[in-house]
Amino acid sequence: MTFGEQPAYLRVAGDLRKKIVDGQLPPHTRLPSQARIREEYGVSDTVALEARKVLMAEGLVEGRSGSGTYVRERPVPRRVARSGFRPERGATPFRQEQADIGVRGTWESSSEQVDAGASIAQRLGIDPGDRVMRTKYLFREAGEPMMLSTSWEPLALTGRTPVMLPEEGPLGGMGVVERMRAIDVIVDNVTEEVGARP
Structure with missing residues (x-):
């Protein structure tokens, strides 16, 4: 097998990952041994071991x-679309989900201005x-990380307003629906794309 410019252990991991995703190596199947990987791919023990480490790090x-x-x-990643309904003014989906199960979650955030890439621009209807x-x-939740999220808001809409920074100012942390309402933008449809990893 010719490996090209990509490190050999990543190529081996990529091929094994493809077999897992395609079902050639279904759940609960034993991964080929280090010796078998070495023989099948013509690589060293170190390369075989590193390839296995990559798959472990990915949770496969x-x-x-x-x-x-x-x-x-593996759980199947799925899309979840929540409605724009909020039972109480200012409730975010995270806060509402935490309230529903009787716990109080916390979050940390960091905001920065960046240029919109093609996919984000398409999603937001900007250039x-x-x-x-x-x-x-x-x-x-209970101090343990439970979810990562990234949001993008067009500065042409929010720049130079009190809601420019989602977690700061008078409406910081109130959620996008409430914050946009403060600048006379009515959000009547909220969709979130959610994925899961093991």
Whole structure:
């Protein structure tokens, strides 16, 4: 097998990943041994070991002490579309979900102005390269990380307004529906794309 410019361990990991995703190596199947990987791909033990480490880091396989490395059962990523309904003024989906199960979650955020890439521009109905406020969130439940989220808001809409920074100012942390209402923008349809990893 010719590996080209990509490091050999990434090529081996990529091929094994494809077999897992395609179902050639279904859940609970033992991953080929290090010796088998070495023989099949014509690589060293180090390359075979590093390829397995990549798959473990991605959550595709798990090591079982004294037994080997096995393909994990994986949850199927799915899209979830929430409605724009909020039972109380200012409730965010995260706050509402936490209230529904009787816990109080927390989050950290950081915002910065960036140029919109093609996919973000298409989603927001703006031109690629237009400035947006990108805010990255880390949500926690009982102190443990439970969700990552990134939001983009067009600065042509929010720039130089009290809601320019989603988590600061008089409406900081109130959620996009409430914040946009403050600048006379009515949000009547909210869709979130949610993915899951093991």
